Every structure is written in structure tokens, then in C-alpha cells.
Amino acid sequence: MANHDEAAAVRPSTLAWVSRHLEVGERIVRTEVLHGGITADMRKLTIGTRDGGTRHLVLRSFVDPFYLGHAEDWLNREASALILLAGTGVPAPGLVAADPIAAHCEYPSLLMTHLAGRAVLDDEGLEIRLPLLARQLVAIHALRPAERPRQYAALTTADTVVVPTGADAAAWAAATDVIRKPAPSYDGSFLHRDFQPSNVLFDVPPSHPAGARVSGVVDWAAASWGPADLDVAHCCTNLALLHGPAWGLRFAEAYGEAGGVLAEAASERLYWWARDALACSEEVQSVAQPWREAGRAELTTRAVEERLDAYVTALMDTLG
Structure with missing residues (x-):
């Protein structure tokens, strides 16, 4: 797997958690840092599909100690909002999975679909x-x-x-x-x-x-x-x-x-x-x-x- 930013690579426990939420036969082939956020570490994940193609997901993780105290609340709220927004016509990401208390991931994280643009x-x-x-x-x-x-x-x-x-x-x-x-x-x-x-x-x-x-x-x-x-x-x-x-x-x-x-x-x-x-x-x-x-x-x-x-x-x- 190629990492866009080796200095802040996604940890193995988090990658394993993501992998458990992929379709059968899919695998993570690349991670890429998304810049512009303030509170969370954002990654675009390229997923190799069974038919040889690719699709993308986004991983949001709270790694900064300053924001970790808010992570559980914020991730629960975001997960709830994404569920609520599904099917409304508002172009929001779709929720794939959430681990607000870092029970499986290195850091509190949320996995969602990637939007174009x-x-x-x-x-x-x-x-x-x-x-x-x-x-x-x-x-x-x-x-x-x-x-x-x-x-x-x-x-x-x-x-x-x-x-x-x-x-x-x-x-x-x-x-x-x-x-x-x-x-x-x-x-x-x-x-x-x-x-x-x-x-x-x-x-x-x-x-x-x-x-x-x-x-x-x-x-x-x-x-x-x-x-x-x-x-x-x-x-x-x-x-x-x-x-x-x-x-x-x-x-x-x-x-x-x-x-x-x-x-x-x-x-x-x-x-x-x-x-x-x-x-x-x-x-x-x-x-x-x-x-x-x-x-x-x-x-x-x-x-x-x-x-x-x-x-x-x-x-x-x-x-x-």
C-alpha cells in the first residue's frame, strides 16, 4: 500500500477496522492526506474492487490531543447527521462506519463515502x-x-x-x-x-x-x-x-x-x-x-x- 504522507501514516489497527467494512474481495491500495481541516485528520482511501477498478472512501480521525476530548461527541453527532441526511437530496457523504471511542482504531474515527468535487x-x-x-x-x-x-x-x-x-x-x-x-x-x-x-x-x-x-x-x-x-x-x-x-x-x-x-x-x-x-x-x-x-x-x-x-x-x- 502506498502512503501519500508517510510521516502521518494510518495506523495498522485503523486500517484493519476499515478493511472489515469493505466489500468481499476489496482492499485498501492507497491513502492520501486531505488538507484544509482544523480539528481532524482527513484521509482519502483508494479501495481496489473485485473487478479491478477502484472507489474512494474518506477516513476522519481525531488525533490532536487538544480535540480528543470532543471526539466521541462530534463523531456521534456526525454519524447521526449522515444517517438523517441519507435520501434527503442534500449531497452529504454516506456513513460507512464509526468508532467514536477508538474501540478498534488507534484514534476515534469515522468512515464515509467520498464525494466528487x-x-x-x-x-x-x-x-x-x-x-x-x-x-x-x-x-x-x-x-x-x-x-x-x-x-x-x-x-x-x-x-x-x-x-x-x-x-x-x-x-x-x-x-x-x-x-x-x-x-x-x-x-x-x-x-x-x-x-x-x-x-x-x-x-x-x-x-x-x-x-x-x-x-x-x-x-x-x-x-x-x-x-x-x-x-x-x-x-x-x-x-x-x-x-x-x-x-x-x-x-x-x-x-x-x-x-x-x-x-x-x-x-x-x-x-x-x-x-x-x-x-x-x-x-x-x-x-x-x-x-x-x-x-x-x-x-x-x-x-x-x-x-x-x-x-x-x-x-x-x-x-x-
């Missing part, structure tokens, strides 16, 4: 992808599962916000005051809870970029029930940091144009959007690093902090 983080073509992102999120929010996932969690508080050096102090103080207030009431929706460009796969024909389509939505470990505004806000923040503040604001408009329903009052929308933007202030470095690894070398931690400051200021100017 790739995450696209470039500025080029964003005007085409934006409405596709919005329509996909509307479709996710329209799901009404028989069994709701757990309630959303928003851990950021006014006391945990990290104001970037040189930021607009007045805008950040005003935004922080917004999230000191109680959360607005809302009509619940099924949430992805980390819907953003890194977790949406696109099929973009090289000869026809305008024919791009969403081919998959991945990373369902935080699937929740809560306000649609929170999912929209998260995508807005990420678009603002990747492409500039105006694109963050534009996504909210695209979501409405696609049939999505947000809170009626500007003050309520601002609460959710400010909350997500301020939450990002606590983890700018961990957000920016995978983007640089994916080819956006200009997105240094400092550059992302500056965009976050500009976005928070724009939110307060627009909705505050």
Missing part, C-alpha cells in the same frame, strides 16, 4: 458560486427531521472576545454590547453549524466555469437545531474573511433571494451576525492557516484580522 476558495468565480451556496443552505434549513438534532451551542461571550490590534474600538465595543443581550426568539431550523466555503464541494467544468454546481456538503459534526440566522451569519463571516466584507453582507442578500427567511428585525439579525463574527476573533489563526495551506498565501493571520475588523465595522454601520 473540491472546495473552491479563490476570488475568481465567486459571483457564480455565491447564489449556489445560498440555495444549498436554504435546502438544508428546509429539512424537518423526525428526530431533531440537539440545540445549537454558541460559546462566545462578551468577555471572551479578542479585539484585534488596531481595530475600530468603537465598533467592537458596540458589537460586544450587542451580544451581552439575551438571544432573540426564533423559529428553529436544521443547521449545519459550520456551513462555509471550506465545507462545500463544487464541480466546476474547466471549459465552462459558469456551469459550476454544488457536489457535496461535508463536516456535519456540529449539526444542530437553532436559528437559520446563525448558519447564515457563519457563512457571511467566512466569506468576508476570504473575499472581503462586502461579500459577507452580499451572502445574506443571496440567502433571501434564494427563498431563505431571516429574522425580521435588523436588531435580531445583527445579534446573530455579530455573535458569529466576534466568535471568529478567538480563533483567527486556526481559521487562516488551512486557507493558506489551500493556496491563499496572502491570508496571513494579520490580514484576516484586518478583514474581520472591517467586517465588524460594516455590520455595525449597516445594522447597528
Whole structure:
């Protein structure tokens, strides 16, 4: 078996567990590191089939000690979400197997089907992808599962916000005051809870970029029930940091144009959007690093902090 990255090869116990979930006559012929994730080690596994062909699976393993304490919960939630999503029309991976407590694997792991396409983080073509992102999120929010996932969690508080050096102090103080207030009431929706460009796969024909389509939505470990505004806000923040503040604001408009329903009052929308933007202030470095690894070398931690400051200021100017 050829390993794409020998330094972090999949351990024998994990490979044996994967093999037990293959079809008769199949075998693992290659492992390849998938970059772009923050919390988990992701591997694309090439499986040799009985007829001489190949197919692919994805292995998600929690190896970083910092995240191991959350692995059981996150993997159970993702497994449940993938089961729920099967047959809904949302292009999510199919669950193959899960070992949330590492009973069989070296690390807590989940095995799922591989989806075609790739995450696209470039500025080029964003005007085409934006409405596709919005329509996909509307479709996710329209799901009404028989069994709701757990309630959303928003851990950021006014006391945990990290104001970037040189930021607009007045805008950040005003935004922080917004999230000191109680959360607005809302009509619940099924949430992805980390819907953003890194977790949406696109099929973009090289000869026809305008024919791009969403081919998959991945990373369902935080699937929740809560306000649609929170999912929209998260995508807005990420678009603002990747492409500039105006694109963050534009996504909210695209979501409405696609049939999505947000809170009626500007003050309520601002609460959710400010909350997500301020939450990002606590983890700018961990957000920016995978983007640089994916080819956006200009997105240094400092550059992302500056965009976050500009976005928070724009939110307060627009909705505050």
C-alpha cells in the first residue's frame, strides 16, 4: 500500500477496522492526506474492487490531543447527521462506519463515502458560486427531521472576545454590547453549524466555469437545531474573511433571494451576525492557516484580522 504522507501514516489497527467494512474481495491500495481541516485528520482511501477498478472512501480521525476530548461527541453527532441526511437530496457523504471511542482504531474515527468535487476558495468565480451556496443552505434549513438534532451551542461571550490590534474600538465595543443581550426568539431550523466555503464541494467544468454546481456538503459534526440566522451569519463571516466584507453582507442578500427567511428585525439579525463574527476573533489563526495551506498565501493571520475588523465595522454601520 502506498502512503501519500508517510510521516502521518494510518495506523495498522485503523486500517484493519476499515478493511472489515469493505466489500468481499476489496482492499485498501492507497491513502492520501486531505488538507484544509482544523480539528481532524482527513484521509482519502483508494479501495481496489473485485473487478479491478477502484472507489474512494474518506477516513476522519481525531488525533490532536487538544480535540480528543470532543471526539466521541462530534463523531456521534456526525454519524447521526449522515444517517438523517441519507435520501434527503442534500449531497452529504454516506456513513460507512464509526468508532467514536477508538474501540478498534488507534484514534476515534469515522468512515464515509467520498464525494466528487473540491472546495473552491479563490476570488475568481465567486459571483457564480455565491447564489449556489445560498440555495444549498436554504435546502438544508428546509429539512424537518423526525428526530431533531440537539440545540445549537454558541460559546462566545462578551468577555471572551479578542479585539484585534488596531481595530475600530468603537465598533467592537458596540458589537460586544450587542451580544451581552439575551438571544432573540426564533423559529428553529436544521443547521449545519459550520456551513462555509471550506465545507462545500463544487464541480466546476474547466471549459465552462459558469456551469459550476454544488457536489457535496461535508463536516456535519456540529449539526444542530437553532436559528437559520446563525448558519447564515457563519457563512457571511467566512466569506468576508476570504473575499472581503462586502461579500459577507452580499451572502445574506443571496440567502433571501434564494427563498431563505431571516429574522425580521435588523436588531435580531445583527445579534446573530455579530455573535458569529466576534466568535471568529478567538480563533483567527486556526481559521487562516488551512486557507493558506489551500493556496491563499496572502491570508496571513494579520490580514484576516484586518478583514474581520472591517467586517465588524460594516455590520455595525449597516445594522447597528
